[in-house]
Amino acid sequence: MNKKSMNLKEFSELLGLSQTTVSRALNGYPEVRESTRLKVLDAARAHNYTPNARAKRLATGKAMTIGHVLPVSKKHEMVNPIFADFIAGAGEIYSDNGFDLLLSVVDDVSEEASYRKLVSRGAVDGLIVHGPKVNDSRIALLRELGVPFVVHGRSTEIDTDYCWVDVNNKRAFQRVTEFLLDLGHRRIALLNGLADMDFATRRGAGYVAALESRDVAVDPALMFHEEMTENFGYETARRLLSGDNAPTAFVASSIIPGIGIRRAISDAGLTMGRDVSVVIHDDALSYFSNDGDEPAFTAVRSSVRQAGRHVAQALIDRIATPDAPVHQEMLEAVLTVGRSTGQAPALRQVLDQGK
Amino acid sequence: MNKKSMNLKEFSELLGLSQTTVSRALNGYPEVRESTRLKVLDAARAHNYTPNARAKRLATGKAMTIGHVLPVSKKHEMVNPIFADFIAGAGEIYSDNGFDLLLSVVDDVSEEASYRKLVSRGAVDGLIVHGPKVNDSRIALLRELGVPFVVHGRSTEIDTDYCWVDVNNKRAFQRVTEFLLDLGHRRIALLNGLADMDFATRRGAGYVAALESRDVAVDPALMFHEEMTENFGYETARRLLSGDNAPTAFVASSIIPGIGIRRAISDAGLTMGRDVSVVIHDDALSYFSNDGDEPAFTAVRSSVRQAGRHVAQALIDRIATPDAPVHQEMLEAVLTVGRSTGQAPALRQVLDQGK
DNA sequence: TGCAATTTTCAAAGCGCTTTGGTAAATTAG
DNA sequence: CTAATTTACCAAAGCGCTTTGAAAATTGCA
Numbered sequence: 001m002n003k004k005s006m007n008l009k010e011f012s013e014l015l016g017l018s019q020t021t022v023s024r025a026l027n028g029y030p031e032v033r034e035s036t037r038l039k040v041l042d043a044a045r046a047h048n049y050t051p052n053a054r055a056k057r058l059a060t061g062k063a064m065t066i067g068h069v070l071p072v073s074k075k076h077e078m079v080n081p082i083f084a085d086f087i088a089g090a091g092e093i094y095s096d097n098g099f100d101l102l103l104s105v106v107d108d109v110s111e112e113a114s115y116r117k118l119v120s121r122g123a124v125d126g127l128i129v130h131g132p133k134v135n136d137s138r139i140a141l142l143r144e145l146g147v148p149f150v151v152h153g154r155s156t157e158i159d160t161d162y163c164w165v166d167v168n169n170k171r172a173f174q175r176v177t178e179f180l181l182d183l184g185h186r187r188i189a190l191l192n193g194l195a196d197m198d199f200a201t202r203r204g205a206g207y208v209a210a211l212e213s214r215d216v217a218v219d220p221a222l223m224f225h226e227e228m229t230e231n232f233g234y235e236t237a238r239r240l241l242s243g244d245n246a247p248t249a250f251v252a253s254s255i256i257p258g259i260g261i262r263r264a265i266s267d268a269g270l271t272m273g274r275d276v277s278v279v280i281h282d283d284a285l286s287y288f289s290n291d292g293d294e295p296a297f298t299a300v301r302s303s304v305r306q307a308g309r310h311v312a313q314a315l316i317d318r319i320a321t322p323d324a325p326v327h328q329e330m331l332e333a334v335l336t337v338g339r340s341t342g343q344a345p346a347l348r349q350v351l352d353q354g355k
Numbered sequence: 356m357n358k359k360s361m362n363l364k365e366f367s368e369l370l371g372l373s374q375t376t377v378s379r380a381l382n383g384y385p386e387v388r389e390s391t392r393l394k395v396l397d398a399a400r401a402h403n404y405t406p407n408a409r410a411k412r413l414a415t416g417k418a419m420t421i422g423h424v425l426p427v428s429k430k431h432e433m434v435n436p437i438f439a440d441f442i443a444g445a446g447e448i449y450s451d452n453g454f455d456l457l458l459s460v461v462d463d464v465s466e467e468a469s470y471r472k473l474v475s476r477g478a479v480d481g482l483i484v485h486g487p488k489v490n491d492s493r494i495a496l497l498r499e500l501g502v503p504f505v506v507h508g509r510s511t512e513i514d515t516d517y518c519w520v521d522v523n524n525k526r527a528f529q530r531v532t533e534f535l536l537d538l539g540h541r542r543i544a545l546l547n548g549l550a551d552m553d554f555a556t557r558r559g560a561g562y563v564a565a566l567e568s569r570d571v572a573v574d575p576a577l578m579f580h581e582e583m584t585e586n587f588g589y590e591t592a593r594r595l596l597s598g599d600n601a602p603t604a605f606v607a608s609s610i611i612p613g614i615g616i617r618r619a620i621s622d623a624g625l626t627m628g629r630d631v632s633v634v635i636h637d638d639a640l641s642y643f644s645n646d647g648d649e650p651a652f653t654a655v656r657s658s659v660r661q662a663g664r665h666v667a668q669a670l671i672d673r674i675a676t677p678d679a680p681v682h683q684e685m686l687e688a689v690l691t692v693g694r695s696t697g698q699a700p701a702l703r704q705v706l707d708q709g710k
Numbered sequence: 711t712g713c714a715a716t717t718t719t720c721a722a723a724g725c726g727c728t729t730t731g732g733t734a735a736a737t738t739a740g
Numbered sequence: 741c742t743a744a745t746t747t748a749c750c751a752a753a754g755c756g757c758t759t760t761g762a763a764a765a766t767t768g769c770a
Contacts, residue, residue: 005475007756018720023758033718053476054418055756057409058725065457072443077660081642084439088427091460100478101458102420105446120360121408122726123455229642230614256642259585259614263651266621287436287584287611296618305432362726373750378728388748410726413755477756717766724759729752736747 011049015040026051065100066090066315067124069115071108071131078227080131081256082283082304086152089308090128097316099125112141119145126315128152132198148322150315152307155198163318163327165311169199172300172333173206176251176279179298179335181214184347185249185277187222191236191257195225203253203281228253233260241268241276248344249277255288258297262340277341281333295338302333366404370395381406420455421445421670422479424470426463426486433582435486436611437638437659441507444663445483452671454480467496474500481670483507487553503677505670507662510553518673518682520666524554527655527688528561531606531634534653534690536569539702540604540632542577544595546588546612550580558608558636583608588615596623596631603699604632610643613652617695632696636688650693657688 006014012022017040024032025040032040043049057063068087072079087101094101102124106114115138118124126148129138136155139162151164180188190207193200204223211218222240226232233252240246241264252258258280265272272278282290282299284306290297314327343351361369367377372395380387380395387395398404412418423442427434442456449456457479461469470493473479481503484493491510494517506519535543545562548555559578566573577595581587588607595601596619607613613635620627627633637645637654639661645652669682698706 005477008758009756019757020721020759021719024719027758031718036718048475050472050475052756053478054409054412054416055725056758058413058727058755059757059759061409061725061758063409070443070446072447076641078641079439079443081439084434084436087458088425088432088434088460091425091458092427095460101460103442103446103456103458105443105450105456117405120403120405122360123408227642229644231644263617286431286433287582289584289586363728364726374727375729375751376749379749382728386748391748407726410755411728413725413757414727414729416728416755712770713768714770715766715768717764719764720762722760722762725755725757727755729754731750731752733750734748736745738743738745740741740743 005052006047006049008051011044011047014047015043023051063100063123063125064098065102065124066094066312067102067104067115067118067127068130069104069106069111069118069127071106071111073108076227078229081228081254082285083130085283085285085305086130086308086311088286089303089305090312091308093309093312093316099316112138115141116145119147126150126319128311128315133196134198134201136198148315148318150311150318150327152311153199156201161326163314165307165314165327165329165331167199167302167307167331167333169202169333170206170209172281172302172335173203173251174210175206175335176298176300177207177210178214180249180251180277180279180341181210181216183249183277183341184344185247186216186344186346187219187245187247188249188251189222189236189240189247190224191228191233191250191252191261192223192225193228193253200225200253207251222247228257230256230260230263233257233262234264235260237261237264238267241265241270247276248346249341250279252278252280255280255282255285255290255297255299258340259288273339273342275345277344279341282336290338291336295336296340298336298338298341300333300335302331307331360407361402361404363406366399366402369402370398378406418455418478418480419453420457420479421449421667422457422459422470422473422482423485424459424461424466424473424482426461426466428463431582433584436583436609437640438485440638440640440658440660441485441663441666443641444658444660445667446663448664448667448671454671467493470496471500474502481505481674483666483670488551489553489556491553503670503673505666505673505682507666508554511556516681518669520662520669520682520684520686522554522657522662522686522688524557524688525561525564527636527657527690528558528606529565530561530690531653531655532562532565533569535604535606535632535634535696536565536571538604538632538696539699540602541571541699541701542574542600542602543604543606544577544591544602545579546583546591546605546607546616547578547580548583548608555580555608562606577602583612585611585615585618588612588617589619590615592616592619593622596620596625602631603701604696605634607633607635610635610637610640610645610652610654613695614643628695628697630700632699634696637691645693646691650691651695653691653693653696655688655690657686662686 008019012019025037104114129151132151132153132155134156142149154164154166250261265276279298282301284303363374367374380392459469484506487506487508487510489511497504509519509521605616620631634653637656639658
């Protein structure tokens with residue numbers, strides 16, 4: 001059954017050529033006649049010969065592997081919901097370039113140790129940093145280890161001299177907040193990601209900047225930082241909507257809490273888009289499409305899968321030419337108006353009276 | 356910066372020992388004095404020596420790597436939503452056992468080629484089969500290739516002589532359907548996964564078995580097979596609820612279409628759990644927790660992360676002892692009653708009149 | 711035709727580990 | 741106190757590739 005596969009020695013003897021020539025033929029080196037190369041390639045196909053990856057990696061000194069570390073909080077048992085789509089995008093690029101993707105699932109407290117080990121074992125040629133925190137220590141670590149890496153996102157204060165691909169989070173959240181202000185909303189709740197996440201900081205800054213530019217007071221009681229679950233959206237919105245001085249609009253950092261907010265709104269007997277407005281950041285998760293002529297949610301959208309592709313390509317380029325200038329790329333999110341937003345009730349009242 | 360790491364030769368010279376002894380000390384072989392072993396281990400820590408994984412793999416002939424193939428449909432750009440949680444579970448086990456996880460993202464049409472290549476390159480010691488279809492050809496392929504593998508799920512007709520870990524899908528769906536029947540529902544819609552998926556077949560069979568055991572006619576117009584998105588749930592429920600002879604209950608194959616159904620119900624001005632009942636299969640996705648004293652949805656729950664752990668362990672065991680009897684494990688889903696179900700309106704009316 | 715330049719092929723030396731088949735030292739037995 | 745084990749270590753031979761340096765075959769040009 002398990003027909004032990006042929007090795008280069010056997011295969012080249014079969015062809016009556018040396019191992020050198022066969023190896024060169026397979027790897028596209030010029031020192032081999034075109035007719036010989038074709039003969040080799042045909043024979044490889046016919047006899048189902050594939051060079052052994054383990055031997056190849058040792059001989060070349062390259063792992064042809066990119067590492068992704070997926071930290072899983074033992075307490076929350078939470079895994080980043082955008083992870084699957086991001087990795088689907090990155091994986092496409094790896095496949096196209098002959099790289100493997102090594103995924104290391106680790107308890108979040110031993111994340112740094114995991115990076116260290118991957119590098120010192122020589123298991124990877126490069127690493128992706130997911131979900132950077134404010135002043136993330138992994139950046140210094142990886143620089144010290146001297147391994148190529150690209151950050152998906154940025155880390156405040158130190159956004160120079162390392163590669164990153166990020167969405168313009170501040171601008172995106174400033175825009176959606178202004179959009180709500182233009183509709184007459186004044187009490188706008190922000191359901192943000194965990195406070196130590198870099199993206200959450202930038203989004204918060206965009207939200208605050210928008211309010212301040214219109215002289216609307218920033219109310220800390222309307223700003224929330226939590227893991228972006230559906231329940232977070234639901235519980236927070238339920239509480240706010242049933243209290244005094246309820247917000248008329250919500251800004252959510254992901255469609256997932258957005259769905260929870262929607263549930264709370266309808267539980268309260270209200271209508272989203274009329275009584276309460278909601279905007280979200282839409283990562284274009286594949287199973288929650290928020291598109292079409294009139295999407296369910298007004299959103300700033302930026303495909304996380306596309307980000308995955310860009311990050312992967314940037315890393316592959318960096319591995320090829322480690323001395324090239326660092327790749328820093330800012331993606332802009334697109335603001336799309338859906339059915340979840342409308343004029344603030346107070347404004348509508350005023351306008352109606354004016355008739 | 357990139358202090359090229361030490362190799363065994365240098366490290367053993369530094370210790371004044373042979374490479375053999377150092378290697379044996381590190382790998383826990385008995386032919387080395389305990390005091391020597393400690394010396395070696397200490398020195399390894401002090402000088403930050405880690406054996407090179409590439410060399411180790413070549414020397415041992417083992418990849419110490421498990422392959423997961425993630426097919427991504429180029430048309431739908433869809434990635435299985437349970438994938439992230441499953442892999443988080445499996446990855447825990449791999450980490451604990453010194454295995455790496457190789458994730459191969461491929462266009463769904465070239466999935467088989469991807470398995471072949473991983474095996475013939477010797478990149479993996481074993482493979483996980485995700486999302487088996489009815490009569491899935493990958494099982495025969497992997498058996499032919501002679502590589503250890505475990506299927507997450509099963510494939511109809513051929514559920515003997517290969518390793519699998521599955522949820523008792525038929526029983527779960529039979530139970531929830533009976534549960535709805537007990538509440539007086541007679542028109543029950545089924546929002547199932549794609550028709551060629553094995554799990555969908557089994558769930559459909561459970562649903563049908565329940566109806567037949569109560570002599571309720573099976574209406575094909577109430578059975579749907581699609582990719583399990585939120586929109587699938589929304590559009591299907593919207594259409595059904597606005598038509599004649601609308602169902603009074605829905606069974607959904609995942610919480611995601613369940614959320615869409617909930618949205619359609621509230622859009623229609625109805626109340627879930629009173630006017631329309633909904634039950635779901637709950638994979639316990641980390642960002643959609645459906646737990647607590649009274650979960651939002653009545654559900655049959657089976658943690659996909661737990662399944663990932665079991666599948667991974669089964670594969671590791673199989674790699675260690677390939678001739679052991681095949682591991683076949685059936686997980687049972689737990690039925691938990693939440694707020695999304697209640698008596699069928701018709702039954703309630705009858706009972707109310709009887710008062 | 712002859713000799714240098716070029717193209718094509720080859721033998722052998724790594725890559726950094728593990729593992730086999732020893733040997734010297736330490737221990738036990740007689 | 742010597743012989744027979746056992747223990748603790750070592751030198752060297754792989755693992756299956758790539759790549760270097762050299763040789764053989766082919767080509768170019770006078």
